[in-house]
């Protein structure tokens with residue numbers, strides 16, 4: 506039986522105190538050796554663990570042998586649908602996933618969690634992540650995304666512990682800057698969501714430069730999966746296709762069909778989040794596939810895959826238009842390719858099939874099956890167990 510040594514286990518200080526302990530974040534050679542031998546278990550904390558990315562990331566980090574802690578919000582309905590398949594009773598001897606109630610609007614609570622968990626790495630994914638909704642709730646969006654990030658950065662700074670920090674930055678920050686976009690492209694945010702993410706992104710850079718915090722940002726372009734929230738356009742489309750085939754839906758109402766996005770496959774993007782924090786130096790990385798498609802192209806691909814003509818089913822509803830939208834968005838991930846070996850495996854055309862198959866299976870009809878074959882071929886050693894979850898957004 507392997508013995509797990511915790512190198513970062515000082516006596517717990519009273520709440521509000523500053524933990525004074527030897528950090529393993531940064532991993533000196535000795536610790537690296539222990540990790541290799543499976544004698545050291547890294548502790549990570551994920552905000553937004555119940556979301557699309559958080560759920561995949563938790564599964565990936567458990568697969569890597571980490572002890573995973575996640576912050577969840579109290580809700581009157583279950584919001585853990587995406588992580589139910591990896592959850593075990595925390596009293597079980599092999600439990601490695603632990604959930605803590607908290608909210609990014611509440612610094613005291615988040616601080617309490619960080620001081621008690623004492624993570625080596627924090628992956629900060631929690632956000633009001635819907636761009637259209639951010640126009641309806643600009644103040645709340647700013648509070649959670651912009652101030653929520655600064656709350657965590659301040660807790661890390663005051664702790665004097667070298668916790669590594671990952672920030673979920675977004676391609677939305679580039680707004681209407683010309684594509685393709687890389688780490689040097691100017692930010693021109695055109696939504697409350699994008700403006701809040703831009704504030705958070707610059708604060709991360711500020712803490713990195715001013716306080717030597719190991720803080721990195723992944724500027725991720727759109728990434729989707731069967732776990733995507735159902736009100737984001739890709740999932741709305743693939744779910745509608747499955748429903749229409751099953752005779753449960755007649756029409757699909759959408760907004761701007763002309764907007765173009767660089768769509769990739771979410772599990773690949775969480776792998777790269779981890780890789781970003783394993784670098785020797787912190788920094789910013791643009792992550793995308795380098796190819797863009799319009800919303801209408803995505804619609805046509807999904808309907809064609811199911812043998813349907815999209816023009817018969819798709820209607821425009823102006824309510825889904827945004828006061829300002831990002832017209833096109835495509836990543837130049839040269840830096841990530843060179844430094845991280847980033848090489849996306851799933852193309853948009855394949856992503857569509859993976860998502861339609863999963864949505865068909867979820868409502869109880871036989872999937873067409875090409876998506877399943879793509880998954881098997883591209884990920885022979887896939888680390889995630891559930892393709893589809895009940896998570897809504």
Ligand code: NAP
Nearest residue numbers: 553555556557558608609630631632634673675725727728
């Ligand atoms: P998501 O599915 O919407 O998940 C968001 C997560 O944040 C959920 O776990 C949600 O909890 C949590 N959350 C929301 N408000 C919170 C609050 N006040 N306090 C604590 N937690 C809160 O988003 P995602 O697609 O996984 O994206 C993850 C992160 O990457 C987000 O920051 C997003 O902005 C960013 N990002 C995403 C993409 C993309 O294409 N997916 C691209 C670039 C950047 P509940 O489950 O309780 O709602």
Ligand code: G4F
Nearest residue numbers: 634636675676677726727736737738739759760761764825
């Ligand atoms: O799927 P979307 O809502 O994603 P959006 O706005 O690009 O944001 C997502 O990706 C960002 C990465 O750049 C993340 F940071 C962010 O958190 C989120 O995950 O919309 C994509 C496009 C937009 O141009 C929108 O106007 O689809 C267009 N669209 C057309 N009809 C629609 C609809 N979007 C939604 N959600 N619903 C529609 O009916």
